[in-house]
Amino acid sequence: MDIVNKIGEILAQCPDISENNKSTMLAQLMELFNERAASSSNLYRNLESIRVKINNTKKEISAANAGGAVLDAKQALDQVVSSTEKAADSILDIAEDIQKVAANIESESEKEKLDKYTQKIFEECNFQDLTGQLLQKVIVTLQFIEDVVGDTLDNIDIDNSSQSEDEHLMNGPALKNESSQDDIDKMFD
Amino acid sequence: MLLLDLCATQIWEKFMAVDKDMPILVVDDFKTMRRIVTNLLLQLGFKNIGDAADGEAALECLAEKEYKLIISDWNMEPMSGFELLQKIRSSEEPLKSIPFVMITAESKPENVVKAKQAGVNNYIVKPFNAETLKGKLKSVLGDF
Numbered sequence: 013m014d015i016v017n018k019i020g021e022i023l024a025q026c027p028d029i030s031e032n033n034k035s036t037m038l039a040q041l042m043e044l045f046n047e048r049a050a051s052s053s054n055l056y057r058n059l060e061s062i063r064v065k066i067n068n069t070k071k072e073i074s075a076a077n078a079g080g081a082v083l084d085a086k087q088a089l090d091q092v093v094s095s096t097e098k099a100a101d102s103i104l105d106i107a108e109d110i111q112k113v114a115a116n117i118e119s120e121s122e123k124e125k126l127d128k129y130t131q132k133i134f135e136e137c138n139f140q141d142l143t144g145q146l147l148q149k150v151i152v153t154l155q156f157i158e159d160v161v162g163d164t165l166d167n168i169d170i171d172n173s174s175q176s177e178d179e180h181l182m183n184g185p186a187l188k189n190e191s192s193q194d195d196i197d198k199m200f201d
Numbered sequence: 202m203l204l205l206d207l208c209a210t211q212i213w214e215k216f217m218a219v220d221k222d223m224p225i226l227v228v229d230d231f232k233t234m235r236r237i238v239t240n241l242l243l244q245l246g247f248k249n250i251g252d253a254a255d256g257e258a259a260l261e262c263l264a265e266k267e268y269k270l271i272i273s274d275w276n277m278e279p280m281s282g283f284e285l286l287q288k289i290r291s292s293e294e295p296l297k298s299i300p301f302v303m304i305t306a307e308s309k310p311e312n313v314v315k316a317k318q319a320g321v322n323n324y325i326v327k328p329f330n331a332e333t334l335k336g337k338l339k340s341v342l343g344d345f
Contacts, residue, residue: 100233108240131244131331134237138328141234145276145306191308193326193333199313200323200340 015045056168062161066154089151093144100140107133219345221245224266227252228259228273228282229304234327238272238304241331245338246345256280260288263296270342275305275312283316290320300341304329 019041023034107130114126225247227238235252242250251268253259255277262268271289273282280288286301303316304325313324323337339345 097231097233101236104233104236104240111240111244127244131241134240134244135328135330137233137237141229141231141237142306142327144231191310191313191326193329195310196308196313196324196326199310199317 016042052168056165059161059165059168062157063165066158066161086151086155089147089154093147096140096143100137103133103137219342220269221247221345222249223247223269224249224251225270225272226250226259226262226268228254228256228271228277228285230254230274230277234274234304238334241334242272244331245335256282256285256288259285263289263299267295268299270338271299271301272304273301275303275307275316283319286316286319286321302337302341304334 016038019038023029023037026034029037110126111130114123114130117123117126225242227235227242227250229235229238229252232254235254239250239252251262251266253262256273257280259271259273260280263271271285273285275282282303282305286303289296289299289301291297300322301320302323302325303321304327306327308326316324322341325333325337
């Protein structure tokens with residue numbers, strides 16, 4: 013009712029506005045205010061649900077972590093990058109060992125076959141680099157979302173009547189406008 | 202006259218043949234990728250391959266040894282492949298003219314154009330295969 017009284021005080025200072033009009037204006041302002049308040053409440057609830065989801069995910073990640081340490085999303089994804097790097101390194105070790113064996117094979121055709129197979133293994137290990145780069149983008153985005161949601165909720169807590177607008181909550185890895193190798197080759201022809 | 206032409210052609214081809222002992226520098230912040238590129242280069246017959254984890258480390262390598270080809274990723278810290286390219290192209294000879302091939306997941310057309318304008322000799326998009334690497338190296342170095 014504070015706001016109603018405040019608006020009433022302001023309107024009282026406008027002698028040129030009739031009482032009927034003052035009542036209408038007050039009713040319209042209250043309607044607008046209630047709509048904004050409901051919208052603000054919705055925003056608060058949505059952001060709060062995002063924060064709860066992030067916190068629950070962190071708990072699930074730490075539960076899944078064999079070491080039992082509490083991990084946030086960044087640490088968990090860093091661990092994935094590290095694990096895939098170790099796996100790729102092991103695969104490359106084996107491929108290099110195969111190459112050493114192939115070097116001692118007398119049959120040229122068998123040697124060539126083994127070279128082709130090891131070449132294929134090297135090519136397939138590209139996955140680790142791409143996985144790592146994409147995961148790093150996801151990590152940065154998740155961290156950004158967590159920070160912005162946290163800040164926004166804090167601001168709403170301090171002043172429930174104000175509305176925070178964040179236009180850039182989601183800024184995921186961009187996969188649009190990608191060129192194929194053929195498109196790029198044309199630029200060099 | 203025909204025999205002379207044949208001899209001249211063979212001499213010319215030998216002169217222009219790609220030296221597989223040429224020092225090549227592979228630059229990528231992912232160790233796995235450095236190993237992949239190095240192994241593929243070894244399979245292509247190149248023997249003298251060095252590596253660096255980012256643009257700054259690459260510049261240190263280039264100060265110590267005269268490399269004849271650089272194969273570099275784009276996204277690296279603290280110095281990216283693009284920044285490395287810019288530094289090299291604004292250096293003195295022979296560093297300035299060193300062939301530079303970018304191997305990167307950056308495939309946006311504006312980035313390719315940017316790299317080309319900065320003086321990159323060729324551009325390979327990840328994931329790539331050995332055939333593509335061979336083809337691009339041939340276009341930069343000559344047939345081998």
